[in-house]
Amino acid sequence: MQQNTDLEKDLQLRELDAMCVNESRLEHKWYHNLKYLIVGILFGIVFVKAEVISWFRIQEMFRLQSFHMYGIIGSAVVVGIISVWLIKKFNIKTIYGEPIKIAPKTFNKGQIIGGLIFGFGWAITGACPGPLFAQIGTGATVIAVTLLSAIAGTWVYGYLREKLPH
């Protein structure tokens, strides 16, 4: 019983300000995580080949000089909406037979304030967190500094969290 409440508490904590947290009751060996490595590799290749990680593409987007990024994000969202709808409609299960659960989001002011702050950083660095990893992979080693700085930013947020408006 005690263990269950601990699990619940841990999940609640992980869910704070997070999008991608999901509790699975199933335990797997570590190598099951290699699936995610493979999806990540394919995703990284798309990032580079479609120039999503290009600083120039991000500048074009924010200057309304190209449709490219709007087309990518827009069509990704359309495919995502249809996929999630199909998963819910047909009650599709995971490959382990678990029901698929997606946590709903609740509104807080952080989405506006934090969103603006992230937007500033996105336009400066020409990268959101995913592209940072891919840019380092393409040999732009100095981006490792940007990534470390982003980790520091996340840490400082965690440190100040209780004092910030939400």
Added chain:
Amino acid sequence: MIEFIKQPWPWYIAGPLIGLTVPALLIIGNKSFGISSSLRHICASCMPANIPFFKYNWKKEVWNLFFVFGIFLGGAIAINLLSNPNPVEVNPKLAQELAGYGITNFNNLVPEDIINWQSLFTLKGFLLMVVGGFLVGFGTRYAGGCTSGHAIMGLSNLQLPSLIATISFMIGGFLMANLVLPFILSL
């Protein structure tokens, strides 16, 4: 075939592939697509410092670290094996504007003229790489997600908070790119 893959991919190929990441992660392990959380898991694993926000069992989220390491490897594979030999195509108007700031090298996806190890120790480089990165890490966590978690995963699940976050990202980006960045680039 390989020649075709080496060309830059159009949006209508890349966008749907990125969108398919959402059901792929859900189906292979009940995972909601998101990338910025990896930064938090790195904090939780390396330097929790007794901060409540980082005191959770990060090992349960280790899949996310495998995923971002994959993105890094994917970047390396794409650039070494599938690379397009031509310079990156840039809108002529943007190219002209950037030339005014001394940015003329379009050989890489990251502009080498301003983002390199030498310029890291100049004010401009510090703002672009260190301050920019800090804003990305601080802002995404404060907002509860980034382009993947909110704009793609959240909107796919028709979440209003994610729409608000996405609009805020775009407003922030427009303000920075058009009003502030020109000053930084002219330093």
